[in-house]
Amino acid sequence: MYWRLLLLTSLVTVVSTVRLRSDQPTKDWWEHAGFYQIYPRSFKDSDQDGIGDLNGITEKLPYLKDIGMRGFWLSPMYKSPMADFGYDISDFRDIQPEYVTMDNFRRQVAEAKRLGLKVILDYVPNHSSDEHEWFLKSAQRVAGYEDYYVWRDGKPNPDDPSKPLPPNNWLSGFRGSAWQWNDERKQFYYHLFTAKQPDLNFRNPKVVEEMKEILRFWLDLGVDGFRIDSVGCMFEVLPDENGDFPDEPLSGTTQDVEDFAYLEHIYTIDRPGNVEMVYEWRKLLENYRKEHGGDTRILMTESWSSLDIIKPYFRDIRGNEGAQMPFNFRLITELNATSTAYHFKNVIDSWMAIVDENHTANWVLGNHDRSRVGTRFGERRIDGMAMVELTLPGVSVTYQGDEIGMTDVDITWEQTVDPAGCNEGRENYAAKSRDPVRTPFQWDDSSLAGFTSGTNTWLPVGPNYLQVNVKVESSNPKSHLNIFKALMELRESDTFLYGDWRTIAFNEQVFVIVRDLPSSSTYITVVNLGNSVQIINGSQLVKYIPKALSYAIVDGLSSHNIGDSVNTGSIKLQPYEAFVLEAKRPADRMVRAVICDRWLNF
Ligand code: NOJ
Numbered sequence: 001m002y003w004r005l006l007l008l009t010s011l012v013t014v015v016s017t018v019r020l021r022s023d024q025p026t027k028d029w030w031e032h033a034g035f036y037q038i039y040p041r042s043f044k045d046s047d048q049d050g051i052g053d054l055n056g057i058t059e060k061l062p063y064l065k066d067i068g069m070r071g072f073w074l075s076p077m078y079k080s081p082m083a084d085f086g087y088d089i090s091d092f093r094d095i096q097p098e099y100v101t102m103d104n105f106r107r108q109v110a111e112a113k114r115l116g117l118k119v120i121l122d123y124v125p126n127h128s129s130d131e132h133e134w135f136l137k138s139a140q141r142v143a144g145y146e147d148y149y150v151w152r153d154g155k156p157n158p159d160d161p162s163k164p165l166p167p168n169n170w171l172s173g174f175r176g177s178a179w180q181w182n183d184e185r186k187q188f189y190y191h192l193f194t195a196k197q198p199d200l201n202f203r204n205p206k207v208v209e210e211m212k213e214i215l216r217f218w219l220d221l222g223v224d225g226f227r228i229d230s231v232g233c234m235f236e237v238l239p240d241e242n243g244d245f246p247d248e249p250l251s252g253t254t255q256d257v258e259d260f261a262y263l264e265h266i267y268t269i270d271r272p273g274n275v276e277m278v279y280e281w282r283k284l285l286e287n288y289r290k291e292h293g294g295d296t297r298i299l300m301t302e303s304w305s306s307l308d309i310i311k312p313y314f315r316d317i318r319g320n321e322g323a324q325m326p327f328n329f330r331l332i333t334e335l336n337a338t339s340t341a342y343h344f345k346n347v348i349d350s351w352m353a354i355v356d357e358n359h360t361a362n363w364v365l366g367n368h369d370r371s372r373v374g375t376r377f378g379e380r381r382i383d384g385m386a387m388v389e390l391t392l393p394g395v396s397v398t399y400q401g402d403e404i405g406m407t408d409v410d411i412t413w414e415q416t417v418d419p420a421g422c423n424e425g426r427e428n429y430a431a432k433s434r435d436p437v438r439t440p441f442q443w444d445d446s447s448l449a450g451f452t453s454g455t456n457t458w459l460p461v462g463p464n465y466l467q468v469n470v471k472v473e474s475s476n477p478k479s480h481l482n483i484f485k486a487l488m489e490l491r492e493s494d495t496f497l498y499g500d501w502r503t504i505a506f507n508e509q510v511f512v513i514v515r516d517l518p519s520s521s522t523y524i525t526v527v528n529l530g531n532s533v534q535i536i537n538g539s540q541l542v543k544y545i546p547k548a549l550s551y552a553i554v555d556g557l558s559s560h561n562i563g564d565s566v567n568t569g570s571i572k573l574q575p576y577e578a579f580v581l582e583a584k585r586p587a588d589r590m591v592r593a594v595i596c597d598r599w600l601n602f
C-alpha cells in the first residue's frame with residue numbers, strides 16, 4: 001500500500017521538482033559572489049622594484065577567474081605618502097606612483113570587464129593624509145577649508161604654557177593621544193589612526209559633498225562598488241556649547257594608558273551618523289545606476305563591532321537600505337584554534353539571525369589586518385576552514401594567499417614597517433604589527449616566489465614559498481589551492497545557491513553544515529576540529545538520509561577520494577579531517593516529499 005502510494009505520487013513529485021527549479025528567484029550578481037581581496041603592494045610586481053603594482057594585478061586577473069572569483073576588492077592604490085601603506089591618501093583621485101598610472105588602472109578595469117570580474121575599490125572617508133591639499137589648506141585656515149578636519153584648541157599646560165595639552169583624553173588606534181599639535185594653525189587636530197591620517201570632519205557638509213564627488217569620479221571610471229574603510233569612525237560626538245568634546249571613560253581592561261583599549265570609545269566609535277552616511281551613499285549608487293545603467297553597484301562596510309551595531313548597516317527600521325555587505329568578521333574575531341563546534345554553531349547562527357530574507361550573508365575569513373587563517377586555526381585546519389566558509393550561504397571574501405595556505409611570516413623589528421607595529425616599540429611590535437600577513441604573494445618556486453623579477457621585495461617572502469605557491473599547488477590535486485577551487489565550483493550548484501542551511505555541533509569536536517534543496521543533492525560539510533578520531537552517525541544529522549553518501553570534497557590529508565562512498569551510519573573522521581559529503585538519491589527525495597514537507601528535522 002505504502003509503495004503504491006509512493007509510485008502514484010512520484011510523478012507529481014517530479015513535476016513539482018521541475019517547477020521548483022525554475023521557480024528559484026534570480027540572484028543579483030553579487031549575492032552569491034566569491035570576492036578576492038587584493039593588497040596591491042604585495043600581489044604582483046611588474047616593474048622589478050619589489051613593490052606590487054597595477055599592471056602586476058592586471059596580469060594576474062585570469063588567476064582570479066580560474067579560482068572562481070566573481071570580483072575583487074583592492075586595498076588603496078591611491079596617491080599616498082605610505083604612512084599607513086595607502087590608507088593615508090594625499091589625492092583621492094590619483095594613483096600612487098609606485099603602483100604606476102591612471103592609464104594602468106583604466107586598463108585593469110577594462111581587462112576585468114573582459115573577464116567578467118567586478119572591481120571594488122577601497123573608499124577611505126574617515127581621514128586623508130596630512131599631505132592632502134585639503135589638510136594643507138585647512139592648517140593655513142584658507143577660506144572654505146577651515147573646518148575640513150577636526151581642530152581644537154589645546155588645554156593650558158601649567159608646567160609649560162608654551163606647550164598646550166591635548167584637548168581631551170581620546171586615544172589613537174595606533175597608540176598614544178589622538179590629538180596632534182599643528183604649529184602652523186596653533187591647534188590640535190584629531191587623528192584616530194597615525195598622526196599622518198587626520199580625521200575629516202563629517203559634520204561639514206562640504207566634506208560630505210567632496211567625498212560623494214569622489215565616489216562619482218571612480219564610478220565614472222567603471223568601478224562596481226566600494227569597500228568603506230573604518231565606517232564606524234567617521235562621526236565623533238557633537239561638542240558641547242563651548243565646542244569641547246568630553247573625555248571617554250576608562251574601560252578597566254588595561255593599565256596601559258596609551259593603548260587604545262584603555263578607553264571605552266563611546267564618543268568616537270559607532271556614533272549614529274555613520275550609518276546614516278552609508279544610507280546616503282547607497283542612494284547615490286542607486287541613482288547613479290538609474291542615470292547610467294549597468295549592474296548593481298555595491299557597498300561593503302568595514303565595522304568590527306557587535307551584531308546590534310552591524311545590523312542597521314544592512315537596513316534600518318525606517319526602510320533605509322545601507323550596504324549590501326556589512327562585512328561579517330566573526331569567523332575572524334570569535335573563532336580560533338581552541339573553538340569548539342558549539343562555538344562555531346553559535347557564531348554562525350547568531351550572524352544569520354541578523355540577515356533577514358531580503359538581505360544576504362557574507363563570510364570574511366581573513367584580511368590584511370589580521371593573522372592569516374592557517375596561523376589562527378593551525379595549518380591542519382586550512383582546508384576545513386575553507387569548507388566552512390565556502391559552503392555557508394551567501395557571499396565569500398578571501399584574502400589573497402589564504403587560498404594557497406600562506407601563513408604569517410616572522411618579521412624582525414628591523415624589518416617592521418607597519419605603523420601599528422612600529423608604534424609599539426621593539427619589545428611589543430610583534431603583537432600588533434600587520435606586516436606578517438602582508439608579505440609578497442607566493443606565485444611559484446623561483447627566487448622571491450615569482451612575485452618580482454627584481455632583486456628585493458618590500459617585505460620578505462615567506463620561507464615556505466617553495467611548497468606553498470600557486471605553481472606547485474596547481475599540479476597537486478590535494479593542495480589547498482585545488483580544494484579551494486573545487487569548493488568554489490561546488491558552491492555554484494543549485495543547492496548552494498538556493499538551498500536551505502543548518503549548522504550542527506555533533507559534539508564538541510565535530511562541526512557540521514547541511515545544505516539542502518529539494519530538487520538537488522544535499523551536501524553535508526563535516527569538520528573534525530580536534531586531534532582525536534571521531535565517528536558520527538549521519539542519520540542523526542539529516543532525516544531520511546540515504547544509507548550511503550559520497551565524498552564530494554576531501555581535505556588534502558584525507559585518505560578518502562572524491563566519489564568514494566561512506567556508510568552513513570558510521571562516518572569516521574581522522575584528527576582534523578574535513579570533507580563535504582553528498583547525498584544524491586532522488587528516490588529518497590520522493591519519499592520525503594510524500595511524508596514530510598521538509599528534508600531536515602530540526
Ligand atoms: C582599516 C584598514 O583595514 C587598516 O589597514 C587601516 O590601517 C585603517 N582602517 C585606517 O585606514
Ligand code: MG
Nearest residue numbers: 045047051053
Ligand atoms: Mg612594482
